[in-house]
Amino acid sequence: MPDVSVRSAGAADRPVVERLWLMFRHDLSQFDGVLPDPDGTFHTDRLDVALTDSDWAAYLVSVGVRPAGLAFVRGLGGPKRVLNSFFVVRGARRAGIGLAAAQQVIARHPGPWEVAFQDANAAAVRFWRRVAGEIAGDTWTEERRPVPRRPELPPDVWISFDSPRKTAPRRRPSEGDEQGLGDGWPRSHAPSPE
Helix, strand or coil, rough: CCCCEEEEEHHHHHHHHHHHHHHHHHHHHHCCCCCCCCCCCCCHHHHHHHHCCCEEEEEEEEEECEEEEEEECCCCCCCCEEEEEEECCCCHHCHHHHHHHHHHHHHHEEEEEEECCCCCCCCHHHHHHHHHHHHHHHCCCEEEEEECCCCCCCCCEEEEEEECCCCCCCCCCCCCCCCCEECCCCCHHCCCCC
């Protein structure tokens, strides 16, 4: 597997994070039908918060020296961490990079976790179930939650699990490395409608 690393992203990383964010939102537009703003960009509210709010953490995923994705975590001061946004560029998918990145991000914040995604995103469904199984074995749960204030939308899928303290993630060698795309920020929790 390629050399995958995850590091905190700060203000100096904003241009790279913004470009990755644009690719991420473009991929998600297939599932949420959101079009870009008139200037060709997507709302950056979550990106702004992830880079500035102390209850959030922003991470850059790299393969060697090249950026390969991003991850935003919220709820650092609360009882559960939420993997709010997670993205791996298409050229890095299906090579184990997403799994390695998710494991590294989650390992930085041991304890209870939640990840949300949509049933329509079949790759995300497979990917997040695999991540939960690798980290928590058979102790993870899945439920569908209605999207608040958006009754016309199908419910979001939420996976919950605990990330053990100082324990290596489980690995099932019989399964292939499958990549997916998980938003982790349910439509119901967006700071402003997109």
